[in-house]
Amino acid sequence: MTFSTRITVRGYEIDMLGHVNNTVYFQYGEHARWECLRAAGVSPDDLMKQETAPVVLETTIRYHRELRLGDEVEVTCAFEYGEGKTFAYRQELRRADGKLAAEMTGVAGIMDLRARRLLDDPRARWRELASDPGPLGL
Known part of the structure; x- marks a missing residue:
C-alpha cells in the first residue's frame, strides 16, 4: 500500500530562482513519512514513551521538474522491508497535473x-505500535 498526502508550496519555501529550495524537498518527504505513521496510529508521544524513534540513515533525491509557489504537491510514502535492522522507503512528489517533480x-x-x-x-516494532499497519505496508 502506498500512502499519500498533499502539500501546498508556501512562499517561504521558494528560493531566489522562484522555485522550491532543494532542502525543502527533504522536509516534504519527512512530513509525508510522519503523516503515514499518524495514519497508521503511531504517534510521536507513543514512540517517546517507549524511548524509541525512527531515524533516517540515508536519503537520495532525484529532481525531475521544479515546484513553484502555490503548486499542490502529492507526496507518497511506501515502506519496504527486508531482513535486519533497517527498512527502505520510496517517495514520489507529483504536481497536480500528475507530472513527477521528484523521487526520494x-x-x-x-x-x-x-x-x-x-x-x-x-x-515487528511497527506492528506492535500501529493500530492500522496498512499505511506502513504491513
Missing part, C-alpha cells in the same frame, strides 16, 4: 534512544 529513496531504522542502537526487526 532512503534507508531508515527504529532507534532505542537509551542504548543509541537500532532495534531489530522494524517490521
Whole structure:
C-alpha cells in the first residue's frame, strides 16, 4: 500500500530562482513519512514513551521538474522491508497535473534512544505500535 498526502508550496519555501529550495524537498518527504505513521496510529508521544524513534540513515533525491509557489504537491510514502535492522522507503512528489517533480529513496531504522542502537526487526516494532499497519505496508 502506498500512502499519500498533499502539500501546498508556501512562499517561504521558494528560493531566489522562484522555485522550491532543494532542502525543502527533504522536509516534504519527512512530513509525508510522519503523516503515514499518524495514519497508521503511531504517534510521536507513543514512540517517546517507549524511548524509541525512527531515524533516517540515508536519503537520495532525484529532481525531475521544479515546484513553484502555490503548486499542490502529492507526496507518497511506501515502506519496504527486508531482513535486519533497517527498512527502505520510496517517495514520489507529483504536481497536480500528475507530472513527477521528484523521487526520494532512503534507508531508515527504529532507534532505542537509551542504548543509541537500532532495534531489530522494524517490521515487528511497527506492528506492535500501529493500530492500522496498512499505511506502513504491513
